[in-house]
Every structure is written in structure tokens, then in C-alpha cells.
Amino acid sequence: MITILNDVKSLGVFVAYDVVYGVDNMKYTPQLEEAINAAVEETRKTLSLETLREHPVIRAYRDFYWKTLKIDPTKQRPAQEALLRRVLRGEPLPRINPVVDAGNAVSIKYVVPIGIYDIAKIRGETLRLRRSRRGEVFRPIGGQPYELDNQIVLASDGQILHVYPYRDSVETKVDETTRDVLVVIAGVPGVEEERLLEAARHLRALLTLLGGAAAGDIRLA
Template sequence: MLILQLVLSDSLLNVLPSCKIGTIIYKNIVIGDSPKMLKGRLEFFQEKIYTDLQQQSVLDYPGVREWHETFKNAGIDPKRYHPSNEALFRRIEKGKSLPFIHSAADLNNFFSLQYEIPIGIYNYDALSDYIKISMGKEDDSYDGLNGRKNNMKGKICSFDSKGVFGSPIIDSIRTKTDVTTTNAVQIFYLKPSMSETEAKKLLEAASQMFTQLHSGEALIYLVNNYYQEWTIQ
């Protein structure tokens, strides 16, 4: 049993009064190599983005620009610490294709490009007791998927009872998904300007595409106030 809990720090709410976090719990899924359909769509999408970026800036994408500015407002230097969605666009701008990892991670990257927002996906069974999103403190750090120890002081972070495990910048090794993962958690850092109706439609569409590819079931949660809590069996 996992208590899904969201707490946002006062300092974050002061600059993000319209903050919206979407969370999807996936149960009994099957992850494997990405099918040709997903690989083809991701490759085509990257080619289109690369072509478009010959005529425009990464920050011309509304979602990328909004999260870039959101980091500034939260006191995070977006030039030093790119939001993960912006990092994907900048990689493509340089002509570097995104590596294929596995179906869940690849689809997560596709969603991040499509919706222009940071999204993290985690192994549900590697989490303990609860999920909390708050601002990182002095001693909050983790070994990241970038191969480095990441200090998360002053950054937007995801926590469980063992400590910080993710962020809209980079995620941890501890909670990464792989082909043995059967239950997962996806965290959507939605655009603050997005309406609740738009946010719910986005989460529903994403969950349907994810379960079409991975089977299983999806539980959707949208949080847009100070505190909400659910018990997940």
C-alpha cells in the first residue's frame, strides 16, 4: 500500500500559484523493447522538431518557454539546470537522436516532446510509504541517470520516505524503470497556465496510450492545491 501525497512548499506556491501536478499509477504492466510503431513515431517527431529548429528557437515552443520561465521564478537557473523537456529539445537541436531505452522510457520521452513538459517515470515498487513533491533542502541528493551525484537544494523534487528520488531536471537510479518493472508511477509537471479541464484531458490521453502499449490499468490523479492524499492499494 502506498500513500500518494503531494505537498508543495510555500516558496514554490508563491511563484507558482497555478501549479498543477499530474500523477498516473500503472499496475500490472509489461515493459519491453519499443515496438516499431513507437520507434517510428519518435524518430519522425524528432526529425520534424529538428527541421523546425532550423527556423526557430527551442524557447519558441510554448511549454518549453513556460517551464524555462518557471525555473527562473523558482530561483533555479534554467541555463545551468535545464528542465528535462528543454534538455530533450536542445539535444535534438544539436542533431543528437534520443536513445531507445525501453518502451516505458521511450514513450515517456515522446510524451515530454509532445506535451512540451517535464515528465518522470518511476518504478512504483522501489518507492516507500508515500510520494511527496517539495523543494529540495541542503542534504537532499541522489545518484542520477546522468551518472553523477546530484545536489537538489533549492530545486523542485519528488520524495518518498527514503529521500529524494526525482525532479523535473533529472531522475535517480534508485527508482528507474526497466523491463522487469510491472508497476510504475508517472509524474507530469503540467504547464501552470493549463486549465484543469485541459490537464485532465492530457492525463487521460497519456494513460490510454500507455496502457494500449503496456496493458495493465491506470489510476489518474490531478493535484492543483496545497495538499491532497489518496491511499493506493
């Protein structure tokens, strides 16, 4: 379960989240490869690097960065924008492992940031979106640990999974041994709930190609 504390909820933050059990994260399927390639092809046909920042959904996340997080989105880009820019420059979508790659494909298709976490590595059962506390340290994937300064985080029992809505923790990252996953799609003001739900449904379908089985309904918080 994910709970959003009132001081964060008042900022218009919301999420769609899903749990999928039993994925095989060691082997790509032809259907998944097809879906990843289709997402890249669609992106290049329908979007352009020159006008990407004016896309209404990208604009919403950029505005949230500037106005709420006080972060320059040209220096720390929203996660999905960074992926889209890479693809629109003609570079391949990053390949990490089947589950992460499925999430990235859905992220560029629906233009939303998607975090995927290994449930076995999460401490506690209740996750909260809250403000970071003085002295809390975040350990990002692909970076050095750093102390947080009043940022929005997804946390459980003192463990920080995610700095909202752009960076995930190495502590709960998905790797080849991962079998059960939590999917969290980050929403901000100006983005429709239905877009997040559609992205979650699409990702659930891709994870079933890897043998995954959904634990219940996709939820909004």
C-alpha cells in the same frame, strides 16, 4: 497519492500523475515505434532550434528556472527542452527502454517534462513535493550523488525520486524489469493544466500498447 506542501504550492507548482500496472518493458511494439517516430517527425516539422526558446511553454519553464529556482536554463536545461534540442539538431531521440522512450516521445510532443518511476522501488505510499532538507543527498541517473540546497523535490519517506522539474533518481528508475509505473508530469506557472492532462492521457495510451492497465483516473495535484 501526491501532496504539494503549501510553501511549494504557493510558487505555482502543480503536477498531473497517473499509475499504470503490468507493462512489458522488454519488447517494443510496432505501434509504439510508429508513435515515437511520429513525435520526432512532428517536432522537426513544427519547431526550429533557432526559435525554440521563444515557444510559450519553453518560455514558462525557463522563467521558472530563472525566477524561482535561480538556475540558469542555458546551463541546466528543462528536461523537455534538452530532448527537443537534440531532435532538432537532427539527432535521434534517445533509446533507453520502451516505457522511458514512450515518455520521451510524449514529452517532446507536448513540450512538458515527464518523470516515470518504478513503483516497486518507491518507499512509502504518500509522495510529497517539498523543499529539500539540510544534508539530503540526491542520486541522479547518470551522475554522481550531491547534496541538495533548498531545492524542490518529490520525496517519500526520506527517498528523493526527483528534483523538480528536471532530474530523476537512479533509486527509482525504470528498467527492463519494471512492471508498474508512476507517471508524473511537472507543471509551472503559465502552462495550462489541460496540456499536462492531454500528455498524461497520450502516454497512458502508449503504455497500454505495452500491456499496461491504468489503475484509475489521471489526477492533478
